[in-house]
Amino acid sequence: MSEWESNGIRCTFQTDFKSISSTQLAEGTVHEWYVYKNEKELYSILKLFGEITEKFGLKWFSQNIASQPFTIPNYLGNDWLKSIDDFIQTNQLELGSSSSLVKLDELISRGLNQNEIYLLDFCFGEIIVKHFGAVWEFDKEQGPMIKNIGGLPKFNKSPHNLVEAVLRQDNLTLQRYYNDIKFVVDQL
Incomplete structure (x- = not known):
């Protein structure tokens, strides 16, 4: 595994049948991948993900509500x-x-x-x-x-x-x- 892959992180929002990357949601104003070298940089990136979630993700989730779980009947019976x-x-x-x-x-x-x-x-x-x-x-x-x-x-x-x-x-x-x-x- 390359150094880039082992220290790369990205933000994706997902419900049961839908998902979207933060890059798509923010229409390209944020990066797809963020690379960190140490714990301090990782903390900064995670803080940024919180801001992205507040600015874009919460609205997306309100428009893409996950369906309520239900039990599928046993039609094999x-x-x-x-x-x-x-x-x-x-x-x-x-x-x-x-x-x-x-x-x-x-x-x-x-x-x-x-x-x-x-x-x-x-x-x-x-x-x-x-x-x-x-x-x-x-x-x-x-x-x-x-x-x-x-x-x-x-x-x-x-x-x-x-x-x-x-x-x-x-x-x-x-x-x-x-x-x-x-x-x-x-x-x-």
């Missing part, structure tokens, strides 16, 4: 089976085919209620499980997770978080997330 099957049949989805991703993205663009979002979460996750190999696991904090994608022990995804990101940003699609996952697995 038996009580969801009929709803999942009905959703798959109604929307003519084939979870063994990546062509169903187009249909899932179309459903998102039309709008979904919260229950339908969970059903879509399952379908997207199941496509990943069937195509790349993975296992479903319920996490009390993150909800249903697909783990060990492509046999990679640390390659885990929350279908719900990916679907929520697509719902929030017009330029994202489930097809893109699928292709990103495919790229990682293909590198094996």
Whole structure:
């Protein structure tokens, strides 16, 4: 590690799905990275970060409030089976085919209620499980997770978080997330 990297620090503001560097937020009036040589310089930089936070960060946070944590239901349970099957049949989805991703993205663009979002979460996750190999696991904090994608022990995804990101940003699609996952697995 170079001397610059070991003594470099920067300021970034982040909520659950958004982040911005202090440089972007202050429209280039502050540096992206600050390098310090000793504790006194580090203290000065941290003091500056406090000033940047007061001047720019607090307003940004008030405009980008983090969503309140909630519990994602365990749609892997038996009580969801009929709803999942009905959703798959109604929307003519084939979870063994990546062509169903187009249909899932179309459903998102039309709008979904919260229950339908969970059903879509399952379908997207199941496509990943069937195509790349993975296992479903319920996490009390993150909800249903697909783990060990492509046999990679640390390659885990929350279908719900990916679907929520697509719902929030017009330029994202489930097809893109699928292709990103495919790229990682293909590198094996």
